[in-house]
Amino acid sequence: MNMEISRRSFLKGVGAGVAVTTLGAFGFGEAEAAFVEGLRPYKLAGTTETRNTCPYCSVACGVIIYSKGDITQGTAEAIHLEGDVDHPTNRGTLCPKGAALMDFIKAETRLTKPKVRRPGSDRFEEVSWSEALDGIARRMKDDRDANFIERNMDGVPVNRWTTTGFLAASATTNETAYLTYKVVRSTGIVAFDNQARV
């Protein structure tokens, strides 16, 4: 914790103005002024540090993400990521995958719009969230109502829905997983799995 506070204080002190004053005080004159001219502000100055975990393998290395903007206003944007030196497992190190995580966050192939590909079509078209979600819910209900098995041949309540399946992701959080579990199980879906099976 102390390390972090000191890092923040340090960042505050690294603004170019402070540097000029300090160098000027040593009396180095014009050469130094030119040098100072070429300095750019430390890129992490004024950023927010957020603790996170590498999303790849389950060593679960601690990472610190530096971002600009305000997450409560929808303007936060990550600009840098590094290993968390306080983390007991990775102690600040990252592997060739973890070290490149910024390029994952900002990958050109990140999805940004809901889309649908209609039967037989050769392209995705953009749709609104409402249209997508309503369309999916409709599909689910129609399939469930048509194929849900309430009782088996012996008359025992079995309440299973076998004709729609759900693959969950083992890179989501526990909390996403739990909410997903509740929703999926409440419908009676039995073809329910995640990467642990593979």
Add this chain to the structure above:
Amino acid sequence: MTNSWTDIRNTDLVVIMGGNAAEAHPCGFKWVTEAKANRGAKLIVIDPRYTRSASVSDYYAPIRQGTDIAFLLGVINYCIENDKVQWDYVRAFTNAAYLIKDGFAYQDGLFTGYDAEKRDYDRTTWDYQIGDDGYVVTDETLRNPRCVWNLLKEHASVYTPEMVERICGTPKDKFLRVAEMISECSTPTKTMTSMYALGWTQHSKGSQNIRTMAMLQLILGNIGVRGGGMNALRGHSNIQGLTDIGLMSNLIPGYLNIPTEKEVDYATYISSRGFKPLRPNQVSYWQNYPKFFISFQKAMWGSAATPQNDFAYHYLPKLDLAAYDVLRAFEMMDQGQMFGYFCQGFNPLLSFPDRGKITRALSKLDYLVIMDPLETETARFWENHGEFNDVDTASIQTEVYQLPTSCFAEDEGALVNSGRWLQWHWPAQNPPGDARQDTWIMAQLYQRLKKLYQEEGGKFADPILNLHWPYADPEDPKADEMAREMNGYAVTDLRDPNDPTKVLVEAGKQVPGFAALRDDGSTACGNWIYSGSFTDAGNNMARRDNNDPDDTGAYLNWAFSWPANRRILYNRASADLDGKAWDPSRKLIEWDGTKWAGYDVPDIPPTSNPRDVGPFIMNPEGQSRLFSRGMMRDGPFPAHYEPFEAPIANVVAPAIRGNPVARVFESDREHFGDAEEFPYAATSYRLTEHFHYWTKHVWVNAVLQPEFFVEISEELAAEKGIEKGGWCRVWNKRGSVHAKAVVTKRIQPLVCDGKPVHIVGIPLHWGFTGAAKNGMGPNSLTPFVGDANIETPEFKAFLVNIERSDGPATA
């Protein structure tokens, strides 16, 4: 993992077999390096390839993929023959002395009770002899020929060093050197750790691969101790969490089970879950099953789960099969029995076996829903990409929804690492564009479905309409609300059973741990094993104290480790029968005359007398199992079975193909190949620079490893006229891929049963989306068959043919 990444520093010997930690888990591998540098630990690597883990090992032994059980039973045989057994541990903490029913036997590769028609066993004889007192009959002298130890001794005796060489291709002298190094860990003061991953799981007998090593670790006394254990490295950042929370066909969170349709009501369901102790004084902690189950039902259905309706027992689906696993799901699709499918951060077109079948199956769906932060091949399975996805787009009638989700940098919540640590993280930025969190998407789908059922009615809507949804914003539940619900809370005041005037936990408050849960509906708990993670004291998963007294590697105040913040499972076994540490320099917990205490949270009721209560509290035996009764479908002991596609016949049981109880769908059988037509033993693997199919979207990693290749020996390259860096074609009955050839010394031909066996290595990171070059992968070639117990596909051992080629037409 039974232990943790940071505990590996305490070991004397690391065995990496069925994994490749240096490349697939680089920052965890640092603890192997620490153990080597600071304790003088040794590293053994046993692998078909001379991996980067092998390159820093003290000893490397090659092995043919799919023969690990023969190798490990060979080591067990060596330890028994040479009296390298931690006898005090084995006698006190395993079922070595238990007597087995008279009908049980093993012959010609089969155990008693095999039904070839059903590909299944009648397992009734695979069990203990029970005495008149209701407890298992034992022979502590280990003289009775029916005791587990003598049956094991006989079972393992066939796996001599010569037999290991014949099956595995591991030269006898190398095998013996490995066996000798491992056997040295049978002393109480030397410990070995097993680090494994998908190199063991992705086989038709993957569960038994792991079990064989677990048995070896018990014989050496290495379970429950610092620097020991069975350590599954695990592939994804939260694969442990998703398993804990039971997102699998047959699971309820906390390793409870979805009922089968034979369990016609709650009374029947719970009657087979009594977990009556099999030995005197044992804890048999699963006796608390009803408390965990009913608390889960209360978390799911709140006030709709009442004693009158068996706590909504019939809101749960009832299975008619062991599980609707992923292979079955795609078989059903292909057979026209499944119409809708969701992929939440999953890319089955590249990650499930027999890609041709996967494409065919997806094409028969009515609707497919993709939720992902990235483009995936599955989302575009209908799009023609020439050689890389040769489909007839217009004929595919599947409607595909692609929903953009947030990634880790935009999410809040906990991920569970391989060592069972639940570590909380926070969002650093807002999702790009219109991407949304998965929690929002799931809530939106739920609210819409619920509304449709409210408005239109429909089939059995009760579990949907009554789903407990107590969230401040029902349209967008928050991570901490889920975390609190998983921890559990009191529904009504919890009173002290001994003094009803005393309220232990007030209604609405978080429970302090799973010991507070009850089976009368007065508690709700989404996942009992996470109880204690988010108490009234706050979010324990967010703890950041990296203090580690005496450098044990426990880090008790860093995050939260399930269960009950315990860092090493079965840690009572770190001490002898009187409760003193086997190795005083590696003390974990000890008995001080009145209680257990030490560096970890005791894995036993803290006041249990050490001579009365066994360490394996989840087993009704209180002891661990060298003989696993009828709990695994393919045998109470592991036995060597070849992969379904193997370059040689099964030497110990020539009539048996593959695992005799692994499920094979009829339509897939004809796509299996034989060694005459496909003589080369292929295997799949990952690279240091890539993570599955994600990092081909990452510019840096796409540059580091830009294109698909296969790896072959210099001998095979010479035989086939394939040049270094030249093109080759690899094929079998399921598919054909073109690849550049990496001709290497890292793979050497083996001699198995007198026959040379060449190995073809096929890494798995390329597709037709992202920043890397388009490429193919192993799943175009792998067979559609899984492990006999849990259906993990056999990705690690299959047959191919290979020839020099001019490359793909569109390369």
